[in-house]
Amino acid sequence: MPTIQESKLAFIGGGNMASAIIGGLLSNSVPKTNITVSEPWDVNRNKLAATGVNTTTDNVAAATAADLIIIAVKPQVAKTVCEELGKSWGDRKDLPVLVSIAAGITLGSFQEWLETPDGRAPHIVRVMPNTPALIAEGASGAIASADVTAAEKELVNELLSSVSRSIEWVDKEELLDVVTGLSGSGPAYFFAMVEHLVASATKLGLSKEQATRLAAQTCLGAGKMMTTSDEEPGQLRKNVTSPNGTTFAALQTFEQQGFEGIVDKAVKAATERAAELGATLAK
Ligand SMILES: NC(=O)C1=CN([C@@H]2O[C@H](COP(=O)(O)OP(=O)(O)OC[C@H]3O[C@@H](n4cnc5c(N)ncnc54)[C@H](OP(=O)(O)O)[C@@H]3O)[C@@H](O)[C@H]2O)C=CC1
Numbered sequence: 001m002p003t004i005q006e007s008k009l010a011f012i013g014g015g016n017m018a019s020a021i022i023g024g025l026l027s028n029s030v031p032k033t034n035i036t037v038s039e040p041w042d043v044n045r046n047k048l049a050a051t052g053v054n055t056t057t058d059n060v061a062a063a064t065a066a067d068l069i070i071i072a073v074k075p076q077v078a079k080t081v082c083e084e085l086g087k088s089w090g091d092r093k094d095l096p097v098l099v100s101i102a103a104g105i106t107l108g109s110f111q112e113w114l115e116t117p118d119g120r121a122p123h124i125v126r127v128m129p130n131t132p133a134l135i136a137e138g139a140s141g142a143i144a145s146a147d148v149t150a151a152e153k154e155l156v157n158e159l160l161s162s163v164s165r166s167i168e169w170v171d172k173e174e175l176l177d178v179v180t181g182l183s184g185s186g187p188a189y190f191f192a193m194v195e196h197l198v199a200s201a202t203k204l205g206l207s208k209e210q211a212t213r214l215a216a217q218t219c220l221g222a223g224k225m226m227t228t229s230d231e232e233p234g235q236l237r238k239n240v241t242s243p244n245g246t247t248f249a250a251l252q253t254f255e256q257q258g259f260e261g262i263v264d265k266a267v268k269a270a271t272e273r274a275a276e277l278g279a280t281l282a283k
């Protein structure tokens with residue numbers, strides 16, 4: 001199996017997540033000429049072309065010589081795209097490994113949609129990255145179909161480590177929907193929290209600019225402490241909370257207003273939406 005630097009990579013869809021992953025690959029010494037992106041929208045395609053990677057609007061042509069294909073279209077488009085690719089592989093002896101980042105779409109759906117005219121299907125890995133991939137601070141979950149080899153898994157690991165600090169392989173497919181509800185959608189939860197913090201502090205008199213700088217740096221600082229400290233998040237929280245002090249007053253308010261229940265319901269809603277997308281689009 002070639003390394004990620006030696007592999008021919010094709011991205012089907014060149015939007016936000018594909019661009020983030022491609023940025024990480026280019027910083028990780030993957031040659032531009034080994035990457036091809038198929039993207040219909042000229043604005044996105046031209047942005048990617050400016051990085052030096054190959055671009056096209058023809059999904060089949062992009063995938064022709066690829067060792068690894070990354071399906072980076074919206075879940076609603078995945079079926080059409082995959083059926084087109086599978087049908088084109090009748091004469092192809094060695095099928096590429098396929099990586100999907102589409103929320104919810106199951107390994108089983110991909111196996112069905114990608115079947116070649118002579119009844120074969122590629123080895124498939126489902127991945128859930130997140131947008132901090134853009135700055136190589138991503139968190140990704142992954143699950144492989146049973147036929148994926150250790151070398152193929154390693155190749156996908158190399159792909160993900162170009163953009164992710166944390167890569168978690170799960171062994172039950174439904175857990176990838178939980179990863180989606182946790183870290184796939186998760187950056188938005190922290191952005192929303194900072195938006196609310198800024199709004200509160202602004203109401204209390206701080207300027208929006210000062211409040212945004214303080215809140216965003218607090219988010220980053222707390223995140224860095226959680227990824228570098230030996231202490232659990234709960235202990236780090238206790239370390240900030242003086243008895244009957246200011247943090248205690250705030251956390252008590254969170255608790256009284258049902259913070260834990262709100263978070264629980266939100267993560268569950270995202271997880272269930274991923275599963276629902278997968279089930280609806282399988283039809
Ligand atoms: N955004 C996020 O935070 C995350 C997203 N994901 C998953 O990543 C996938 C992509 O999301 P994201 O990058 O945000 O979406 P984008 O809409 O930014 O990117 C998808 C791209 O695919 C293009 N496209 C549409 N139809 C086709 C086609 N038939 N062939 C080739 N390309 C096509 C779209 O072009 P056009 O605009 O012209 O339609 C668009 O540029 C989704 O499945 C999502 O679930 C996973 C983790 C995190």
Ligand SMILES: O=C(O)[C@@H]1CCC=N1
Pocket residue numbers: 103180184185
């Ligand atoms: O909102 C979504 O559906 C995608 C998947 C995870 C993050 N964004």
